[in-house]
Amino acid sequence: MLSVSRVVRIVTLLVVAVAVVTFPQWAPNPYILSAGVVVLIYATLSTSWNFVGGFTGYMSIGHAAWFGLGAYGTGLLIARLDIPSFAALFISAAIVGLIAIPVGLAALRVRGISFVIVTVALLLVLQLVFQGLADLTGGSQGLVVPRPFPDLLRPEHHAVFFLIFTALLAVNLVAWWAIDRSRFGLRLKAIREDEDKAQALGIPTRAYKLSMFVVSGVLAALAGGLYALWFGDLDPIFVFSILFSVYAVLMALVGGIRHLFGPVLGAVIVGVGAEFFKAGFGDTQLHLVLTGGLLAVVVLFMPDGLIPAARDLIDRFRPQQSSIREVTVEQLREAERQGNAGIDAQEVGK
């Protein structure tokens, strides 16, 4: 028998899923529809980041590196080798997965701020390399990627890619959910909580972290490849952008990195906010100021993100569970009979 809260959760999920899938039909204009695609790209990138950040606690600020490699891999395979668009997308993601293995082996040897610096360095190096290899990549002139559906008008093109990005996001979410509830996920979370302790218990932390690093990279590469097919023009300054990476992290932090839907919620809030301010205030960079302000608010008042904060708020209005210190006389007698009273009674005072 399903509990009421479970029914509410399932119904909410279905309603949101139907609303998202039908968005291309009820979006008021093509601009809003394209903004929806942008939010979905952010949501996909942030959710893919959360495979490493959420499960292992390793904070990569260079996650856009995989997005950019996926985008350029797809674009180059199509533009230079005439490989069909969606075959190029998957080949590119597979290549990125292979690249992620040695990079992960090296980067995951360090922790904390050192890992952050390594990932930033990777991103900036790739940006310079793709700018420098102008003969191959087009450099700052950009790389034009032929569209996969040349007969579609622009609004139809947005609608198709909105649905494709929705499918990729769904794959991300299902994979994250499956890992989260598995024994593998439990051991990954142990790494996040205390890596040395996890290792001392026999968890092969390096292999676990590397597997998440590669999965995260491949999913980001798929998002990047789809971006290349959707947008049709690649520039290293944008696809290897540090700001793009920071947005992915910020979105996950805003929503809550330990929650399945945290990065999605963060992407909706930050993505919609950024698009709104870009539309309203043009090139004033006001959206960056507000993004910084949002980050400060989250860090100060909701360090675990919006979803856990909302959950805590709801819990306050629920009937409170009794503290482990509050025991009845009968329970104390029972504990005494079982020989536990000494421990519990003395532990209470600690």
Added chain:
Amino acid sequence: MTDATDPQVLATFELTKSFGGVRAVDNATVAFQAGRINAVIGPNGSGKTTFFNCITGMIKPDSGTVEYRGRPVTGKSPDRIASAGIGRSFQLCRIFPQMTVLENVLAAARPANIGAMLRAPHRRSPDVARARDLLVRVGLDHLENSTADRISYGQQKLLELAGVLMADPETIMLDEPAGGVNPAVIDRLASLILDLNAEGRTFIIVEHNMSLVMSLSHHVVVFDRGRPIVEGSPAMVQAHPAVLEAYLGV
């Protein structure tokens, strides 16, 4: 009491580790026999925890070797050493604070295969049942759904031991198990150690609580300035002049 002819389970040969100019472990050659409760004692700063960390792979020794069951494990990663059969606790109790008490124990269980690893831990799975049995054994079964950071320090020590046991090690290294906990928890820990030893597990314990060491141990190794100075039975060690000098400076 285990017979003194039991095979050697763990041995270090001229193990050395320096931090800057300080030799924390200095040419330590020590052997521990299987099935015993071994204690490593010594004044503060005598290198006991560094010695532990070198054995369990948390720190790479500068020189020397560590052998477990006759095979070298020097410099191997802590997870490989744990998989070889050495479990350990830490001086400052380490748990997974945001996970529940049950999850803390379950995290240490090695999934049998990839399929088991990718499945959710089912309520009736053998590992969950075993984790619950261990929680009953350490007296924390009534707290299995509490997050680990909400239980007392003494309970966290018991939880840490339950996690170590879940990995099913043959040899258990405990770093100050009685540190910072009340007498009732110390009694429970002592009783658990004796029971587990009777089941065949070897213990190597760093401890400052001398009454606990003397009442539990079969064999005591005394460290001073990074090297073992005396080893033998608790009664012999207690009366040894070098031990009195190391502890009291007399």
